[in-house]
Amino acid sequence: MTESVRHQCRVRVYIEDTDTGGIVYYVNYLKFMERARTELLRELGFEQQRIKQQGWLFVVHSLESRYRQPARLDDELLIKTGIQRQSRASLVFDQQLFRASDQRLLCEALVKVAMVDSETMKPVSIPPHLAQLLGRYQLATD
Amino acid sequence: MTESVRHQCRVRVYIEDTDTGGIVYYVNYLKFMERARTELLRELGFEQQRIKQQGWLFVVHSLESRYRQPARLDDELLIKTGIQRQSRASLVFDQQLFRASDQRLLCEALVKVAMVDSETMKPVSIPPHLAQLLGRYQLATD
Amino acid sequence: MTESVRHQCRVRVYIEDTDTGGIVYYVNYLKFMERARTELLRELGFEQQRIKQQGWLFVVHSLESRYRQPARLDDELLIKTGIQRQSRASLVFDQQLFRASDQRLLCEALVKVAMVDSETMKPVSIPPHLAQLLGRYQLATD
Amino acid sequence: MTESVRHQCRVRVYIEDTDTGGIVYYVNYLKFMERARTELLRELGFEQQRIKQQGWLFVVHSLESRYRQPARLDDELLIKTGIQRQSRASLVFDQQLFRASDQRLLCEALVKVAMVDSETMKPVSIPPHLAQLLGRYQLATD
Numbered sequence: 001m002t003e004s005v006r007h008q009c010r011v012r013v014y015i016e017d018t019d020t021g022g023i024v025y026y027v028n029y030l031k032f033m034e035r036a037r038t039e040l041l042r043e044l045g046f047e048q049q050r051i052k053q054q055g056w057l058f059v060v061h062s063l064e065s066r067y068r069q070p071a072r073l074d075d076e077l078l079i080k081t082g083i084q085r086q087s088r089a090s091l092v093f094d095q096q097l098f099r100a101s102d103q104r105l106l107c108e109a110l111v112k113v114a115m116v117d118s119e120t121m122k123p124v125s126i127p128p129h130l131a132q133l134l135g136r137y138q139l140a141t142d
Numbered sequence: 143m144t145e146s147v148r149h150q151c152r153v154r155v156y157i158e159d160t161d162t163g164g165i166v167y168y169v170n171y172l173k174f175m176e177r178a179r180t181e182l183l184r185e186l187g188f189e190q191q192r193i194k195q196q197g198w199l200f201v202v203h204s205l206e207s208r209y210r211q212p213a214r215l216d217d218e219l220l221i222k223t224g225i226q227r228q229s230r231a232s233l234v235f236d237q238q239l240f241r242a243s244d245q246r247l248l249c250e251a252l253v254k255v256a257m258v259d260s261e262t263m264k265p266v267s268i269p270p271h272l273a274q275l276l277g278r279y280q281l282a283t284d
Numbered sequence: 285m286t287e288s289v290r291h292q293c294r295v296r297v298y299i300e301d302t303d304t305g306g307i308v309y310y311v312n313y314l315k316f317m318e319r320a321r322t323e324l325l326r327e328l329g330f331e332q333q334r335i336k337q338q339g340w341l342f343v344v345h346s347l348e349s350r351y352r353q354p355a356r357l358d359d360e361l362l363i364k365t366g367i368q369r370q371s372r373a374s375l376v377f378d379q380q381l382f383r384a385s386d387q388r389l390l391c392e393a394l395v396k397v398a399m400v401d402s403e404t405m406k407p408v409s410i411p412p413h414l415a416q417l418l419g420r421y422q423l424a425t426d
Numbered sequence: 427m428t429e430s431v432r433h434q435c436r437v438r439v440y441i442e443d444t445d446t447g448g449i450v451y452y453v454n455y456l457k458f459m460e461r462a463r464t465e466l467l468r469e470l471g472f473e474q475q476r477i478k479q480q481g482w483l484f485v486v487h488s489l490e491s492r493y494r495q496p497a498r499l500d501d502e503l504l505i506k507t508g509i510q511r512q513s514r515a516s517l518v519f520d521q522q523l524f525r526a527s528d529q530r531l532l533c534e535a536l537v538k539v540a541m542v543d544s545e546t547m548k549p550v551s552i553p554p555h556l557a558q559l560l561g562r563y564q565l566a567t568d
Contacts, residue, residue: 014464015474016309016457020194020302020357021260026202027172027300031442034169038440047500048441052162060168062208067201070263073304074473118163121212156322157332158315158453160446162499167442173300180298189358190299215446216331304478305544310486311456318453336446344452346492351485354547402447 004140006080007043009036010100013075023070029107030065033095036079037111044133057118061090065109069099076100082139086131089123090114094139146282148222149185151178152242155217165212171249172207175237178221179253186275199260203232207251211241218242224281228273231265232256236281288424290364291327293320294384297359307354313391314349317379320363321395328417341402345374349393353383360384366423370415373407374398378423430566432506433469435462436526439501449496455533456491459521462505463537470559483544487516491535495525502526508565512557515549516540520565 011032019025038048051058071077077097084094093111098104117124126134153174161167180190193200213219220242227234235253240246257268268276295316303309322332335342355361361381368378377395382388401408410418437458445451464474477484497503503523510520519537524530543550552560 012461014457014461015303015305016311016460018304019299020304020306021199021201021299022304025300027169027176030169030172031440034442035438035440042500049498049500052499057163059163059212060209062206064204064206066204070201072475073478074468074475154319156315156319157445157447158318158451161441162444162446162448163441164446169442173298176300177296177298184358191356191358194357214333215336216326216333305483305485311453311460314453314456341447343447343496344493346490348488348490350488354485 004082005137006082006096006139007036007040007137009039009079009081011035011077011079013071013073013077015073018073021070023072024075026067029067029071029097030063030109032077032079032097033081033093033109033111036081036095037093037113040081040137044130044136046130052118055118056124057116057121058113059116059121061112061114063109063111065107067107069104069106071097071099071106077106078103081137083134083137084110084139086126086134086138088125091126091134146224147279148224148238148281149178149182149279151181151221151223153177153219153221155213155215155219157215160215163212165214168209171209171213171239172205172251174219174221174239175223175235175251175253178223178237179235179255182223182279186272186278188272194260197260198266199258199263200255201258201263203254203256205251205253207249209249211246211248213239213241213248219248220245223279225276225279226252226281228268228276228280230267233268233276288366289421290366290380290423291320291324291421293323293363293365295319295361295363297355297357297361299357302357305354307356310351313351313355313381314347314393316361316363316381317365317377317393317395320365320379321377321397324365324421328414328420330414336402339402340408341400341405342397343400343405345396345398347393347395349391351391353388353390355381355383355390361390362387365421367418367421368394368423370410370418370422372409375410375418430508431563432508432522432565433462433466433563435465435505435507437461437503437505439497439499439503441499444499447496449498452493455493455497455523456489456535458503458505458523459507459519459535459537462507462521463519463539466507466563470556470562472556478544481544482550483542483547484539485542485547487538487540489535489537491533493533495530495532497523497525497532503532504529507563509560509563510536510565512552512560512564514551517552517560
């Protein structure tokens with residue numbers, strides 16, 4: 001039995017991220033989560049530019065998110081990212097966003113991402129080398 | 143039997159909305175959808191500032207979105223908004239975003255919004271006057 | 285002697301535009317001003333996509349902006365745009381942003397925009413047809 | 427004679443920062459520069475929330491920026507910030523933004539920031555303790 005490992009990424013909340021309610025504008029959590037997915041791919045050796053140069057593009061197919069508590073200006077956030085499901089041409093990322101100071105869960109999302117040909121926008125297979133590396137963050141199922 | 147009526151709102155795509163893939167950055171569709179909800183409330187006489195001054199706040203509780211086709215620079219978008227479900231302190235908006243020129247569905251979302259006290263962040267009842275007005279956009283169920 | 289005419293464009297302030305100070309995040313006024321320049325070009329028959337398809341790109345070379353009073357949620361803004369200076373390959377837009385309700389000047393900017401080849405990024409001449417149409421918004425000098 | 431020291435801050439370019447031209451949307455450099463000013467203040471012990479709790483607010487009064495070369499997706503940027511001028515109630519930050527990999531200057535800005543009372547929005551004096559700490563980044567004049 002292997003322990004599930006989630007990728008970790010830290011993000012700081014700046015004024016640009018907040019809204020007139022005094023909290024992070026809820027749409028911006030999805031930006032933070034994309035930054036985390038990008039860092040996960042970068043650590044596996046797949047920068048966005050490299051992916052793009054090979055004629056591939058990751059596009060978001062669908063997402064579900066749930067907001068529990070708001071983040072505020074100056075907060076440091078910790079994003080934990082695992083892979084819930086991986087198929088030939090798509091991935092479902094399971095992401096949790098915490099306030100770093102007290103490890104409070106603020107929001108969470110499931111984000112389904114598909115790999116497509118950047119010209120035709122048709123689905124293509126995730127290259128085996130990348131697919132294998134992504135296995136590192138596969139979440140254990142019960 | 144009454145016909146369902148959806149609120150309609152038009153939005154233009156500017157450079158600020160696009161990303162390096164040449165399409166609208168997917169997170170920004172959620173901004174467009176919030177603009178549409180804001181216009182729906184404004185037309186019912188409930189500007190955001192008025193809501194805020196009364197000590198209420200609408201917060202997004204959760205959402206699901208699905209992306210079908212990308213919008214591009216200069217596109218005019220049409221957002222159709224109905225209410226799928228309305229309870230004492232929350233609403234589920236059902237929103238569809240089309241390219242105006244060919245009426246092609248580009249993405250859609252269900253957005254659950256809760257009304258809270260802006261101080262305590264505890265749920266409060268949607269005032270009856272507003273609840274009744276919102277009924278206008280209630281989608282017919284099968 | 286001809287009277288100067290400024291292009292007019294209206295923009296609404298949404299939650300996405302505000303920050304935790306309860307006002308429009310100052311960087312976002314520059315987005316509003318770009319929307320106004322885009323609408324000015326569109327009305328002259330030059331949509332961004334058309335410009336791009338011809339292998340041209342307008343890039344911002346430099347800008348100066350001054351903030352006088354903040355805009356707030358729900359405000360309708362009026363942006364008045366003229367051309368202060370026009371040369372072979374660049375333009376200086378003179379833009380003023382007002383609160384529509386009381387015509388109060390909130391901020392203003394001078395934005396120098398250069399036309400470049402979208403491949404080489406080298407300056408190219410503004411096509412004579414567009415240059416002439418832009419003359420309509422040339423501000424009278426003293 | 428003292429050597430001028432500039433505060434240094436690193437920022438990564440993500441998809442959210444780019445536009446359809448394949449480069450960083452020019453308005454976003456101003457966000458990066460504000461992040462750098464925020465980090466400078468944080469290192470001096472003045473987080474934004476602390477400033478706000480004391481009833482102060484830093485507001486941008488005016489700015490000038492010049493764009494030399496574009497940043498692209500995945501670039502790491504280095505922002506060097508000094509203080510060009512400091513008066514009783516305002517500061518002029520002199521900021522330079524470089525591509526970290528080759529130390530190429532991409533853009534630069536002068537940003538005048540005023541301290542105001544967060545209620546009345548009237549100018550207030552920068553507290554002596556902070557004013558003194560800021561002296562650390564005062565740029566030497568010729």
